[in-house]
Amino acid sequence: MSSGLVYAVVGVLLFVLGAAGMLLLPHLLRKILAFNLLGSGAFLILVGLAQRDGGVDPVPHAMVLTGIVVAVAATALALALLRRLHALSGRTQLADESADE
Amino acid sequence: MTASQWLPLAVLASSLLPGLLIFALPEERIGLRTALNLFGAVAKLTLVGVLLVGVQAGNTYSVGYTVLPGVDLMFKADALALLFVSLSSVLWLLTTLYAIGYLEGSPHRSRFFGFFSLCVTATMGIAMAANLFTFFVFYELLTLSTYPLVVHRGSGAALRGGTIYLAYTLGGGALLLTGIVWLHSLVGQVEFTHRGVLSPLSPHYADQLRMIFLLLIAGVGVKAALVPLHGWLPNAMVAPAPVSALLHAVAVVKAGAFGIIRIVYEIYGVEFAQSLNLLLPLAVAASVTIIWGSLRALAQDDLKRRLAYSTVSQVSYITLGVALFGPVGTIGGLVHLVHQGIMKITLFFCAGNYAETLGTHKVSEMNGAGRRMPATTLAFSIAALGMIGAPLTAGAVSKAWLSDGAQALGLEWVGWVLLASSLLNAAYFLPILYRVWLKPAPARWPQEHSAAQGWRETTWLLLLPPLLTAAATLAAGIYADSEFSPLAWAQLIARREYLTPVP
Amino acid sequence: MNRALRAAVVLGAGLLAALLVAAILALPVPAVRLPALVAAHLPASGVTHPVTAVLLNFRGYDTLLEVAVLALALVGLLAQSPPRELTHAPSPGEPVLPLLARVLVPFLILSAGYLLWAGAHRPGGAFQAGAVLAAAAVVLHLARLWPAWDRPGRGLRLGLVGGLLLFLAVAAALLAGGTLLRYPPQLAGTLILLIEIGLTVSLGLLLAGLFLFLAEPRSL
Amino acid sequence: MNDPVYDVAPWLVLLPLAWAGLAFVWGPGRGARLALAGTALQLLLTLRLAAELLSLGGRRHAVGGWGAPLGIDLAVDGLSMTMLLLTQAVAFAVFIYARAYFTDRSADGDGHGARNHFWPLAGFLLAAMNALYLSADLFNLYVTLELLGLAAVGLVAAGGNAAQVSAALRYLLVSLLASGAYLLGVALIYGSYGTVALSALPLMSADAPLAVALAAALMGVALLLKTALFPFHFWLPPAHGGAPAPVSALLSALVVKATFYLFLRLGLGLFAPLGETIAWLPGLLGSAAIFWGSWQALRAQRLKMLVAYSTVAQLGYLFLIFPLLAPDGLALQAGVMQALSHGLAKAAMFMTAGVFLQVSGRDAVADLAGVAGRLPVTLFAFGLAGVTLMGLPPSGGFLAKWLLIDAALAQGRWGWAAVVIAGGLLTALYVFRVVRQAFASTEARPPLAPVPRTLEWTAFALAAASVLLGLRGMEVLHLLDVGAAS
């Protein structure tokens, strides 16, 4: 088993953990953390799978660099929204139901 | 573009363009709006006259536009189309005059006349549609453009009536669409053609074709107010009088009846429809409607509702004529399309006049109205007698041809239906005539209009249209044998449909 | 969220994990090998470090859009930062010692410059350099040597999106010649360096901005 | 590698990015004119591109000159061209509207956040959509999806009140989860085939590795989440119904179409062999969306919520095409026609809702009584848009419905035809719920704020376009027939 494959499997577990966390955890900050775990999992899979035979593949490296920047951008926006929501309503969770009104 | 192409389009445009312009007019531009209305109506009449001469000479007028592969928006001004077109355009002119007088001083007139013109355009499109797709387009357009007229007053009753109207007509439209697309998927696009287009299909499809027939007839049957699809018509009577007159006596219900004619004659073909055993059920449905409508009319005290049920009954004469396999019945049905229109619009004009001048809406309030409003009442009486089928009126001609057609087929029960219907007609019209002419007038009318003083019972704009249509009722009866009568035109159509000598 | 739904999510997650692991263990050898292609075209790319070549040349278009994502996030974030409330409790947490910051920051800036320069032929480049610059700003802020940012002025706004606009300008100039981001081989190295310099500044500002526009105002 | 004809396609991405950036530099609330000029230019370029496509066929543009699989390819065919046209046309109209909408005196609680940041965010949004339609590379598509998602979220949140922020957060989290799933799919594809260029990937047959099937499932679910297909629709109504009217118009008309397009593109191409076996599923979900969305629209108290739920329902139609896809092409034509006409009509509808809101300061359906007499143009626009949504002739929606029923009946699939018909009637129920209320006469005549005519007439123009589209069906289908460049 190559390192690539090991990290791909770890990536799978991270992704699934993050996805479950995004769905199950009520606190918005946790959801944001979970999203970052999920993203890291996907990055690991991308690079790990591409390098499962041991060689180095620069293409997924570039993709992951792109992905990391996108992730931090999304995280910052999410945190800004969370802080705004907290400031306006004191809430740190989304209402359970998408009520009509 | 040749004349044969632009003439049908011009007929459409002569009401569409004024309608669109009227929408844009501010409320207070009364003069310009009236001019536009009348210009459109007169222009349309002129164009229709040109078409009539041309079609009688054997010219064909058609124009098409491809919308989707194998689906065309197509117009054709043939003899049958012109029967409906000329009826509608003559009555449009009269109703426009009437409406100008009727709505004087009321709000939202630009909107009213705009949609009114759109309705007429839709009617023209229905009449001149050359295939089911085009027919459907204008059929739904008619639904949509009538709705604002039904709810025009914005009262609770008007809104309710509008909702019921939509529920029926949109539902019917959905059935119609299903039938049309089904047919389309079987045979592709079919143009309306004399003697139908489906007979070459293999017998394998007979069951599907019966289902499609049911869907199509149910779809147009809503507007034709076939029982049990008639429920919208009495409720739509909340609309202002000109709307009831033109749309619910002429345009909308006739659009349904006209659709039945097109479907039976020019999609299925009468022979083929007969071979699928479709005509007898249709005749039964029409007969039931005739009797049921009359019975319900008897029970109504509200004049417009009584007239509405009378419409339910009378429009089915057309369907009945169509369903009577044979040229004589056909002629009866076709000619009734025109005759019923003239007569029923007269009645609605008069009902509007009574309501406007005296504030009477109920039959029971009409005692002695004849002496107060003799001209209106005269027109009303002529039309009512026509409806009953009294000699010398248009109604007599229709009924005679219909019962002859039934006899030719040996369908004795149809004769009984017609007789019963005439008796019922008499039962709900004659008491009114008795009241208005012979009973003493009350001391006070429910809501007498102060403007109508002196010898004039109302303004000439409200009086002229019913008098003219009443005169036409008589003329169509007395001069039925002349060359340009509706009857002659119906015979021309029947000749082309059956390709057999017609009496 | 009710219990059944939670159980379903956990179950689904487990199933997905099992399937994914099974799938990646059974993966066949891919038909296309990009590393060979990258190596083959590296000489024409204008740089010698393969990742930089992919990032700014072969897949430079991705990078262009990615910078847009970052700029966009900042715009979205600015829309969320309410007017500063000055009556605010002191921020929690231990401030980093100013002395450390004074030592660290020059070092960070130097290393950013190095990363930018090195990116052409070894690991590093605009992203890392920009990130290090941003880190320097964050450290300064935590050491209370640099204030949080309020509404940006026009100069700062220009700095924030300048890198993107420069990148766009190069792309547009090249597109005017026929193909998007097709560098003439002899100019490729120069143009990439130009873009990277612009990006380093803007990325540094953008990444720092993500923090500084959100951060608590701290007394200096 | 490139056509001898100069390729304008990449400008459709560069231009909006450029004016978005410049608008940001200009400053808060500025840049409207720049945006309008840019969008007008984009519209012209799109028209030129469409004309070229009709005469020369599909296009492919190798970014950087490298070509797939090393580089990224842009590709235009009939399908993407129709979507590009829709995007620029609707955006142009909405921008004219937005310029008049975001004035200092707008008293509708939308705040200044929306006004201050609308133009840059809208530019990024437009760039994202254009880039998505042009891209032929799975990873590049991921970046465009992120750009699109963040721009949309930013626009929803920009108003800055609690409901908007909450809706935006929900939208953002859904969008991020979906993007993550999509990215995992890309990783699996790259692992399986060593490339992410659509042109270099083989069509995935039934005996493809498990990883590929999983990738298809992950990417499919991701795109359904972003397109808000029932039952993934929960985020849409608060986001679309809560945002300022111009934003709602952009989101409902365009943004969900972009992810639908990608779903369709992958379903028709890459995953077609895999997709055929489960094509009934999107159809089924689409049907559920039609019924659920319509039902909720019927119950909604606020007009914008009603329109937002209508989007949920109308999106359902788009997915009805999947079980009906056949070589006759009817279902695909129906889908594109529905996407176009819904795009025009829904934008118009949200714009009319914005007019009502600006004029009366209220948004409840019940408050619309008597509007018919006072805002006839706006009500007319609403009605015309409603005609398209109901699928009544002669609108584009009617053509879509006709094609869809035709496709269903040609295959003897009665159930789907029945859903289409029933959906049309349900739509009529909620459309006329509004129209009826507008016609109601009312004693109370609360003062109405004057409304810029631009607002009324841009909504009207889009609504009229959605109806008139029904007369230009042939042009759309001709364009759609243009295949991809090899």
Place this chain on the structure above:
Amino acid sequence: MMSLTFDLLLGVALLWSAWHTLATADLIRAVVSFIVFGLLMVLAWARLDAPDIALAEAAIGAGLTGALLLDSVGHLRARRRPGDNG
């Protein structure tokens, strides 16, 4: 197989820190776990011969994101209202 053992250990550490990030009750601890996770990711990238990503992860993934998260937690804490649970 030294390296494989290291990879497996690192994998376990990654998963453990990730789990801790989501499961720990205290938000500050969760964020600290996340920063630890980020630093472990740097190692993972290094093991995957991806120094570029490792650099970016260190600066952005662990550093900047961590700082952002910490700042936000502080912000939420400072304004927490009664009855609002972390």
